[in-house]
Amino acid sequence: MPLKKKKVGSYPNAMIIVSLTAALFLIGFCGLLVMQSKKLISIIKQNIEVRVMLDKGLDSTQVADIQKKLIANPFVLNIEGKPQVIFYSKDEAAREFIADTKEDFSAFLGENPLHDSYRVRLQEDYFEDTKLQKIKADVEKLEGVFEVVYQENLADQINKNLTKIYIILATFAVIMLIIIVLLMNNTIRLALYSQRFLIRSMQLVGATNNFIQMPFLKNGAVQGLISGLIAAGLIVGLQQVALRQIEGLHTLQEYEKLGFLLLGVIILGALIGILSTFQALARYLRMTLDDLY
Structure with missing residues (x-):
């Protein structure tokens, strides 16, 4: 029975997609909290x-x-x-x-x-x-x-509390972004480890770095897009559940801004997939034959 041939870039896609989806979901959820917190404060201000x-x-x-x-x-x-x-x-x-x-x-x-x-x-x-x-x-x-x-001093108290909320959520989002980059770099580097000899073989037959990188980068972009779409779907699903369970939450919804947030999550997923793959590939393209072993 003939062995199944490996395709270029055929490494554990599911593991990468799951990891990236979880991280993108947390970042998107932070963005959703910031949006709705801002809307809530706006409503409070307008009713004073x-x-x-x-x-x-x-x-x-x-x-x-x-x-x-x-x-x-x-x-x-x-x-x-x-x-x-x-x-x-x-x-x-x-x-x-x-x-x-x-x-x-x-x-x-x-x-x-x-x-x-x-x-x-x-x-x-x-x-x-x-x-x-x-x-x-x-x-x-x-x-x-x-x-x-x-009500004197109420405005300053609300504005100070709002600033604290934004700082906390922004800090959490930045930390999550750093964790994503480190996690994806390590995950993709491990995934590419099984492809290092294939990369070396392509170099030996005269393939340029751009030619070698292209299929991997395309795969990274697809993984990022899939992760972003899944994360966006989870955010929308969570929002719909919350709307059914929490009375009055619909007043905080800004669907145009939510659309931009979801689009940002999808684009961020694609960018992280491409950049992490590019960085991991650069390491193997520079390795000598002894280092590959």
Whole structure:
């Protein structure tokens, strides 16, 4: 029975693909976490309100005039062309206060001491303590405005925590990338070990380095692409499971950015496959016959 001929580059593809897929999946998962963390913080920022308390005794014309002046400011968030400036009467504010505290202050005060107000949601770019302080100072200069209230230091706390999250995830991703390169170099080098005499034979019959490298590099690119596609599929599968299990998670999804992330994982897989194969091949192409043994 004739022996099956070995093809150029016929080394343990499955082992390489599994190793690379696992590493690419972890990198892609980190990217997904960063994307959704950023979206979550963006939603939190857009839902934090600045309360503009109005002077007592204003008529409807004065109240409407303040609203027009507020809407004209660039810091006001617009959703589908609608400025997020909402009027709350002092009666609404009283009902909200009683619902939150379970205490009816009107029973012993005999009147409602609260003010009519506008609740303003801000553009994300203005969510910094220095900018919030400027907004507070500018709005309080408007005629008919009693006071501007917001949660001080909240912006800096959120921004600092967000920076820490990004640093941790970015560090993890970089570490994983280094591990991938080292792992793939060693794995492909071991895989090419069985091909070292074939490489030497091709050199002896006059084959150029480019001719010898080409089939191996193509194989490395295919391995990387397959690994990237599998990793991308696993990321999408994990995301779909999470969407079914976690209520409200769909609000964090940005499918255009997810598409770029998955494309990046696939391209990264191909690049790592090619570069790792190229580096491992260079070692065997430079070896003398004694070293091969």
